[in-house]
Amino acid sequence: MKWKKKNLRALANIIIGDVEHFKYRSSSFITEFFEDCDLDYVHDGTTRWAWVADRLEEVLALPHASPTVPPDAFIKIIRSVLDKSEAQEGDPDRSQALAALNIVLAREGWEAFYDDHGRGQLRHIATDTIAEVANPHRPMTPAELERREQLAAYLNKCSEDELIEEVLLPLFRQLGFHRITAAGHKDKALEYGKDVWMKYTLPTQHVLYFGIQVKKGKLDAAGVGKGGSKNVAEIYNQALMMLGHDIFDPELNRHVLVDHAFIVAGGEITKQAKNWLGNKLDAIKRSQILFMDRDDILNLFTVTNLPLPDGALPPPPTDGPAFPDVPF
Numbered sequence: 641m642k643w644k645k646k647n648l649r650a651l652a653n654i655i656i657g658d659v660e661h662f663k664y665r666s667s668s669f670i671t672e673f674f675e676d677c678d679l680d681y682v683h684d685g686t687t688r689w690a691w692v693a694d695r696l697e698e699v700l701a702l703p704h705a706s707p708t709v710p711p712d713a714f715i716k717i718i719r720s721v722l723d724k725s726e727a728q729e730g731d732p733d734r735s736q737a738l739a740a741l742n743i744v745l746a747r748e749g750w751e752a753f754y755d756d757h758g759r760g761q762l763r764h765i766a767t768d769t770i771a772e773v774a775n776p777h778r779p780m781t782p783a784e785l786e787r788r789e790q791l792a793a794y795l796n797k798c799s800e801d802e803l804i805e806e807v808l809l810p811l812f813r814q815l816g817f818h819r820i821t822a823a824g825h826k827d828k829a830l831e832y833g834k835d836v837w838m839k840y841t842l843p844t845q846h847v848l849y850f851g852i853q854v855k856k857g858k859l860d861a862a863g864v865g866k867g868g869s870k871n872v873a874e875i876y877n878q879a880l881m882m883l884g885h886d887i888f889d890p891e892l893n894r895h896v897l898v899d900h901a902f903i904v905a906g907g908e909i910t911k912q913a914k915n916w917l918g919n920k921l922d923a924i925k926r927s928q929i930l931f932m933d934r935d936d937i938l939n940l941f942t943v944t945n946l947p948l949p950d951g952a953l954p955p956p957p958t959d960g961p962a963f964p965d966v967p968f
Contacts, residue, residue, distance in 0.1 A: 641700045641710055643748050645693075650744040652692035655721060661737040663726045677716040706816050706843065708764040709771050710750075715762055718745075718752055722760030755945055757783055769814060776939035788942045794952035795906050795934065800856040803906050804835055806949035807941060808854065812838060814944045817850070819891065837887050837898065849889075851882040851898040858907035859933075861916045872913040875903055876920055883925055902930050909933040 643651075655673065657664035665673060667683045670692060674681040681695050702711035721741060727734050734754075741752050750771070751763045762771040780788065795803065804822055812820055820838040836852040853875060861872050879901050886895040903909065903917075909931050918926050 641704060641707070641714075643697070643700055647744055647747050648693040648696050649689060651696060651741075652689045654741060654744065655692050655696075655717070656688045658689065659740055661728050661731045661734070661740060662721070663728065673720060677713060677720055679713055706841075708767050708769045708816065710762070715771055718762050719760040722752060722754070724754075724758055757781075761945070767818075769816065770945060776936065776943050778943065780942060784942050787948060788938050790948055790952045790954070791938055791941055792934075794949060795937070798856070798906075798949075798951060800835075800854060800906075802949070802951070803856055804854055806951070807937065808836065808852070808904065810946050811937070811941050811944065812836075814946055815940070816840060819889070839889070848899045849887065849896055850900050850902055851887075852902040852904055853878050853882060854904045854906075856906040859903070859905045859909045859913045861910065861912040872917050875913075876917055879903065879917070879921070879929060880925075883928055898928075900928050900930055902932055904932045904937070905934065906937070907934050 653659050654662050655665065656670060665688075667685060667688070670683045670688060671681065674695065679695075679699070683691055696714075696717070699711060699713045699717065702713060704711045718741075722734065722738065724734055728737070731737055738752060738754070745752055745762075746765070749765050751765050753761055753763060755761050763769065764771060791807075795807070798806065809820055809822065817838040817840050820836060822836045835854040837850065838852070839847050839849045841847050855875070859872050859875060882901045883898055886897050888895050914931060917929065921929065
């Protein structure tokens with residue numbers, strides 16, 4: 641990822657505090673700033689803005705997941721710059737600092753903002769993707785655990801279409817998939833085993849195609865399903881249809897085959913179900929099947945900081961007594 645020199649200099653001036661509404665940093669505090677971002681940079685006493693601009697160029701050259709996700713170190717730098725504890729006089733909520741930073745970021749196609757928890761975030765303007773590498777296995781904050789519980793309660797009551805439209809589509813968009821197309825349950829005749837198809841562009845510009853088969857409840861290998869569970873034998877037939885039927889990509893104006901099939905369940909996918917399906921498929925098709933169950937959905941949706949569906953939000957508080965006094 642490469643930025644123009646003038647934009648690197650402008651961001652460097654913000655970091656060292658030579659721009660209004662940002663904390664001034666001398667040599668030792670510049671070193672401390674990068675240490676807080678987990679970077680082993682020590683200022684050598686040279687011109688501050690030039691030295692910081694060179695370090696920013698090195699950070700942007702670090703490996704990153706995709707063009708819409710900058711290196712982790714750069715995300716930490718932006719968050720440190722927007723730390724609300726460093727609010728300056730006349731800008732208590734850091735709104736003016738945010739506006740000044742966004743003038744620089746917008747030249748490179750980015751936008752900074754504060755999330756619901758007051759933490760600085762970075763968004764890719766063209767794709768509306770929040771620049772944060774999702775690690776669903778990291779420890780979650782109390783606020784994230786609360787959001788996870790709210791989403792879990794929503795999964796218990798939502799329909800299969802709501803699971804697709806309100807949860808899975810925003811999640812896959814945030815994870816970098818594009819051209820996400822939902823077949824919907826009004827068009828079952830043209831679904832061919834796929835509830836959704838989408839594609840993912842690799843850093844090499846090669847494209848992989850994915851089909852998704854979604855079930856709201858639990859997937860098991862029991863002979864008789866209980867409590868809304870589905871038998872994996874039904875999924876087996878739909879997976880074969882998904883992998884064997886082509887899809888039309890309007891961007892390429894041709895038909896293509898699905899490279900991988902996602903089996904997604906709003907409940908648990910039991911080990912017996914996975915083993916049964918793996919034994920039924922041959923070695924080639926077995927490598928094309930990917931599983932995503934309830935815990936995967938909850939963890940990924942939470943750590944990517946996506947807004948909860950409207951149906952998962954608690955009811956707004958009511959002002960005043962439920963039965964106000966009526967004057968007579």
